[in-house]
Amino acid sequence: MSGDHTKALIGQLIIFNQILGELREDIREQVGCVCVGLYKCMHAACMCVCILYVKEMSLIRNTILECQVCGFHDPRSRCSPNPCFKGLSCMETFDYPGYRCSPCPEGMTGNGTHCQDIDECSIAQPCYSPGACINTVKGFSCELCPPGLWGPPLFGVGLEYANHHKQECADIDECIEVANACVPHSMCTNTIVSRNPFQICLLQCMYSVKSSQTRHRSLVTM
Template identity: 30%
Template sequence: GKTCDSDVDECAQFNNTDLGCQNNGRCINTPGSYRCECAAGFSGIHCRLREMICEKYNGDELCGHGTCVSANNIHNYTCICDVGWTYTNSSPACVIDINECELHTNPCHSECINMPGSFKCGPCPNGYTGNGITCLDVDECAIDNGGCSLIPKVNCINTEGSYHCGNCPEGWLGDGHICIPAPSNDCTSENICHPKAKCEYISDTVVCTCPVGLSGHGFGENGCKSEIATHPCENHECKNNGTCEVNGEGTRCICPEGYMGATCEKNDACHPNPCSNGGSCKLAPKNKYRCACQRGTTGKNCEIQREICGSVLRQETGEVIYPPEG
């Protein structure tokens, strides 16, 4: 004005210019001048200076398990999380533990134990050696033929996480761990039958036949009795609901699942099948059992499934995708 009595509104004059209030600062006109009220996180005459919130406050309080870094967002900072930690959508603070043991990210061979910001692996399962993250198959056949028969020599077949024995050679009986000579026709070396009974090896089964004048199933000291039976099976008692049948001149028991032996008196360790995930059960000495596991499973009963690394692929061509989909 002519007499300089009209105040200039600098807020309107400098709006959207370098002389105006920056970074959403609020301009307040004053007589002969103006001032800026800065938004949170900014300072200075024109609100150009960003406050270093990471230096102003304790970075650990702001970020937890992470490093505070200034950023142009509603918080004026962001956090670079330490390994094993992450943040939520509502806060940049690194306070959420990452579960490294999730099924599709499990870094261990089998057992994974999640810990705050980290993890540890359980020991390698039976049949493997290593540190729990990497477990290599143990070749059981390399030492003492894996426990398979040496006399006669039976092939030991190494499998992933386990092994199994081949069949006993012709003329021998057993599961491959132990092979015994097949019984001769008189069975004198076996002492299976009654002393007066005739022993025969018919269709892979020992059959004891009592002599004329005696009757019974023929097995053991009480297998032949002087009572005359109207039917050969009357004196051949099959236990545990076994069924007696005539076999040649003698009798034998057909045992139900779960039982075995000449009179079905022994429990069959492989019934019901204790092996999980399609594993097959094989009888071992002293009526114990051993599971032959399918590829990708391990453990005494094939109960451990290996979801990620460690499987053996033997195809000539193919495609490997990691991490697994789904």
């Protein structure tokens, strides 16, 4: 009789659980879901809200006990040790992976966990001569203007700065700046320097035609 009684009790429990399951689905359709304790209704299912992050608990369907007890399963901080790039701050969140890093430093790009340098030289080309741009860990710097040109030095950090600041090099008029640029009885002609540093011409000193003819006639007279 005990065996038959047990089977009958199990059968009643199965029917009872089926009724509870149907009732649960009806309640979910009306109000979303009904949760107790530390469980919260999220996406029409009871989820265990624990310290530091949300852990989804699998529902045991067709049974009286649907959820496990929500415990303090992982008291460790998601920001210890700091998973972010060196120097960045870490903030714990309820979203995966449980933390968020502050933005990468200026002049670098990445997700906060990993940051890499931005090559302002190749992207923005801020220097007068592309080959004179030096990319640094957090920025760029331009070499001095080519010979025959003058301009202030330029260096900075970030693409925005490099896009809005360009190195300017102006031609130097050596005929004015350089004293005695040419020998006596000659004419100094300033040339416009090319952007190509291999095509730079600083000075052209030419004897004037009048001066040459005068000197030639005086020699003939002598």
